[in-house]
Amino acid sequence: MRAVTLYRALLWAYPAPFRREYGREMAGAFDAELADARLEAGWRGTAGTWARALRDLIPTAIREHRHVLIQDLRHAVRILVASPVFTIVAIASLALGIGANTAIFSLLNNVMFTRLPVREPDALVLFTDPEASGVAIGSQTGERSLLTYAEFRELQAHNRTLEAVMAASSSLHRVQARLAGGEPEEIAIRLVSTSYFDTLGVPALIGRTFTGAREPARGSLPMAVIAYDVWQRRFGGRPDVIGKPITLREASFQVIGVAPPWFFGYGRWLRNSFLEDMPGVFVKLGRVRAEDGWLRVDLPAAAARGHHVIGLRATPAGMAPRAFGEHDEPGESEQTKRLRALGYVQ
Amino acid sequence: MAPRRLPDEDIDSFLPLPTAVFHVLVALADRDRHGYSIMQDVAARTDGKVRLSAGTLYSAVRRMLEQGLIDELRESPDPASADERRRYYTLTPLGREVALAEARRVTDLLTQARAAGLIPRKL
Numbered sequence: 298m299r300a301v302t303l304y305r306a307l308l309w310a311y312p313a314p315f316r317r318e319y320g321r322e323m324a325g326a327f328d329a330e331l332a333d334a335r336l337e338a339g340w341r342g343t344a345g346t347w348a349r350a351l352r353d354l355i356p357t358a359i360r361e362h363r364h365v366l367i368q369d370l371r372h373a374v375r376i377l378v379a380s381p382v383f384t385i386v387a388i389a390s391l392a393l394g395i396g397a398n399t400a401i402f403s404l405l406n407n408v409m410f411t412r413l414p415v416r417e418p419d420a421l422v423l424f425t426d427p428e429a430s431g432v433a434i435g436s437q438t439g440e441r442s443l444l445t446y447a448e449f450r451e452l453q454a455h456n457r458t459l460e461a462v463m464a465a466s467s468s469l470h471r472v473q474a475r476l477a478g479g480e481p482e483e484i485a486i487r488l489v490s491t492s493y494f495d496t497l498g499v500p501a502l503i504g505r506t507f508t509g510a511r512e513p514a515r516g517s518l519p520m521a522v523i524a525y526d527v528w529q530r531r532f533g534g535r536p537d538v539i540g541k542p543i544t545l546r547e548a549s550f551q552v553i554g555v556a557p558p559w560f561f562g563y564g565r566w567l568r569n570s571f572l573e574d575m576p577g578v579f580v581k582l583g584r585v586r587a588e589d590g591w592l593r594v595d596l597p598a599a600a601a602r603g604h605h606v607i608g609l610r611a612t613p614a615g616m617a618p619r620a621f622g623e624h625d626e627p628g629e630s631e632q633t634k635r636l637r638a639l640g641y642v643q
Numbered sequence: 644m645a646p647r648r649l650p651d652e653d654i655d656s657f658l659p660l661p662t663a664v665f666h667v668l669v670a671l672a673d674r675d676r677h678g679y680s681i682m683q684d685v686a687a688r689t690d691g692k693v694r695l696s697a698g699t700l701y702s703a704v705r706r707m708l709e710q711g712l713i714d715e716l717r718e719s720p721d722p723a724s725a726d727e728r729r730r731y732y733t734l735t736p737l738g739r740e741v742a743l744a745e746a747r748r749v750t751d752l753l754t755q756a757r758a759a760g761l762i763p764r765k766l
Contacts, residue, residue, distance in 0.1 A: 311698075315705065322730060323697040326679040330697070333683075349696045357698035361705075 300343075301328040304350065310358040312365040416498025417609065422459070424452075424606040429467060443467050444606050446582060449490065452606065459608035463496035465489045465563065467605050469576055475544040476523075476531040484527070486545060487562065487576035494522070494556075494579075496609050497563065502528075504539040504554030507581050518542060518551035522579040525558040543578070550580065563607065657710070660745045663695055663703040664712070668734060668742035671713060675720045677729035678704065704732065712738035 304327045308320045327350060334342030377384040429442035444452075449464035456462050466488040474484040494506035506522055521543060523532075532538040541552050561575050660668070670676060670684040682695050695703075707713045716731040734742075756762050 315701075319701040319705065322678050323701050325729065326682060326697045326700070329679045330682060349694060350698065353696040353698040357696075357702045360702055364705075 300331055300347075304328075307350075307354055310354055312358075312362050314365060315361045420460075420609055421497075422608040424608065425467070427605075429605075449606050453490075453492070456608070461492050461496040461609045462606060463490045463492040463608075464582065464606045465493055466582070472546045474546075474578070476527065477538075477541070477543075479531060484545070484577040485575070486578045486580050488582045489579050490582050496607060498609075499557065499560050501554035502557045503536055504552070506554050506556075507579075518549050520553045520581055521545075521550040522554045522556055523552055524556050524575060524577050524579075525560075526575065527577045528555045545578065545580070550578075563605070654740055654744045657712075657741045658745055658748055660741065661703070662693070663699050664707060665742065665745055666693060666695065667700070667703055667707065667732075668712065668738055668745075671732060671734040672739070672742065675716055675731050675733040677731050679729070681732070707738070710737075711735055712741055 301324050305320070305324050308316050308323060311320070327346075331343060331346050334346045336342075338345070377387075425444055426442035444464070446464065449462070453462045453464075469485040469487055471483055471485055473481045474486075475481050476484070489507070491507045494501070495508040500506065501522065502525060504522075507520065523538070523543070528534060528538060532541070538552050538555065542549050543552060544550075556579065666685045666689075667681055669688070670681045676684065678697070678700055682697070682700055686694050704713070708715065712735060713732045714735050716733055719729070719731055753762075
């Protein structure tokens with residue numbers, strides 16, 4: 298390849314207008330310079346000329362690109378200033394377009410793309426129908442879309458294949474709440490198992506979550522974890538919220554922790570809907586008995602309500618699944634059969 | 644009609660000149676030249692210490708044409724040796740004034756350095 302041909306190829310580093318205007322002359326000058334250098338100093342002259350050309354290529358190309366960019370911007374500003382109506386229409390169209398696209402993307406992002414903000418979303422296994430919510434109606438046999446709390450406890454007690462299993466009420470409970478001594482307000486609560494936060498891998502922002510928390514002593518208040526939003530809005534983000542009492546309907550609870558701001562609960566993820574409310578308070582299932590006030594906040598029916606059950610997959614190697622349905626009647630439920638087929642129970 | 648002389652403050656707005664621009668102005672001071680001739684002149688005047696590459700030269704030429712420091716000739720000054728690929732450049736009156744102002748600025752700097760004893764009287 299002739300040297301000048303190679304040099305012409307390098308000229309593509311310059312912006313097109315500059316290359317069109319001066320490229321031919323630059324190639325001619327380089328060719329002449331190279332010929333003179335070769336005559337004067339042989340290969341050393343050739344090498345020196347190439348080194349100089351290459352060393353200058355990048356800074357001068359950048360300078361010329363910057364110049365073209367500034368020229369274009371100046372030209373655009375002149376045109377926009379000269380035609381104010383066109384400018385206003387163009388800016389308004391852009392604003393509308395960007396706004397509409399942002400809104401559509403936000404919607405899609407929330408509904409379709411957002412992953413559950415937990416430690417290992419891909420390792421979670423859902424045992425129940427994500428579309429189902431409410432009460433597990435009917436008998437304990439046959440196919441059901443949700444599990445009862447008793448079934449969850451059974452699954453948890455005999456689990457050998459999952460690292461952890463958690464349950465949460467399939468629908469949010471809206472109750473009148475009194476927080477931080479303020480006016481009562483309606484707030485959404487989610488009943489969750491002790492293992493809820495640990496299974497999802499969500500730590501408390503301050504305080505603690507249910508796992509590791511000691512069971513409340515007899516006579517003490519049942520425990521609750523509040524959402525970040527509630528902490529900011531009703532407690533002003535103060536750290537002394539831990540240990541404070543809150544009232545849900547007529548039952549009192551003690552705040553033991555605050556959920557992190559990025560945690561939006563599992564409901565949105567489950568139903569692919571950003572319309573799913575974020576619970577304001579997480580209340581522990583199971584330990585609260587009628588005398589603790591569950592009856593008054595409609596919680597005692599927790600055992601009968603339908604729950605979503607989610608497991609965290611562990612490495613199955615070396616683990617022997619044990620019986621989940623060994624106490625089942627001969628006509629075991631479809632749910633148990635499905636669990637068995639998946640290998641989660643024997 | 645003689646070209647109107649720019650006020651000094653307008654001339655000063657060009658200063659200090661980039662090295663390549665000043666060398667191109669000096670190269671065109673005695674006669675009109677094409678690009679490669681400018682490169683040769685600069686190398687010869689500086690004993691090869693300053694060698695303009697084609698990229699540096701034509702980037703400076705583009706800027707100087709826009710600023711009105713030099714102009715492009717429509718015809719070759721030497722028709723006998725005209726190479727149609729080559730474009731010739733000439734110094735404009737503004738370019739001459741700016742080159743002069745830059746030379747004065749550098750001379751003043753040199754004078755001040757001499758007066759301060761920084762450099763010998765004869766350098």
